[in-house]
Amino acid sequence: MPKIVSPVHSGLKTLMDGALLIETLERVAELRGDPAELVYTHLFEAYPDYEALFVMDQDGGVRGTMLSACFDCIIGLAEKSTMPLLILEAAQLQHDAYDLQGEDLSSMFTAIRDAFRDVLSNEWSQRHEETWHEALLALQEISRKAANQPL
Numbered sequence: 001m002p003k004i005v006s007p008v009h010s011g012l013k014t015l016m017d018g019a020l021l022i023e024t025l026e027r028v029a030e031l032r033g034d035p036a037e038l039v040y041t042h043l044f045e046a047y048p049d050y051e052a053l054f055v056m057d058q059d060g061g062v063r064g065t066m067l068s069a070c071f072d073c074i075i076g077l078a079e080k081s082t083m084p085l086l087i088l089e090a091a092q093l094q095h096d097a098y099d100l101q102g103e104d105l106s107s108m109f110t111a112i113r114d115a116f117r118d119v120l121s122n123e124w125s126q127r128h129e130e131t132w133h134e135a136l137l138a139l140q141e142i143s144r145k146a147a148n149q150p151l
């Protein structure tokens, strides 16, 4: 039975299965190890202009740190903590120079979901689809809120 989750401060009520989000992260780590390359392939396919922003990131270090901040948001959402809002508020400031705000940032979470769907392949169920859809909506909402609520 899925638990009612209300992402903190988002005001959004959703029937989201936080345990399945964590389970997906763990399963991706088992099957793929580091999914960074696949996540950024999805991001740059959807938004080709973003690739040039990382031209200085020769060793992938910035992309790795950014991805792990996104994973912390997903874990925080699953655990109903205030972490996603705090991380996304900080990210708003950090990305201001690139003119990336609010929902622009949440496109990373869509790329992560798409990469995870690829990795899980035929293990990806309707329940995964619904849970991740709910998670993306919640993260979009929190990103929007963070954009209007500077630190």
Ligand code: HEM
Residues within 6 Å of the ligand: 050, 053, 054, 061, 062, 063, 065, 066, 067, 069, 070, 073, 087, 088, 091, 094, 095, 098, 100, 104, 105, 106, 107, 108
């Ligand atoms: C489409 C969405 C995003 C794009 C295009 C993007 C782009 C970038 C770029 C170009 C940098 C390098 C900044 C620099 O070195 O000056 C960066 C760094 C960073 N981003 Fe993002 N970002 C996105 C979403 C996010 C999100 C959602 C988070 C947090 C949840 C995040 C967290 C970070 C962090 C923590 C860094 C610093 C990494 C480091 O210095 O090692 N980003 N991002």
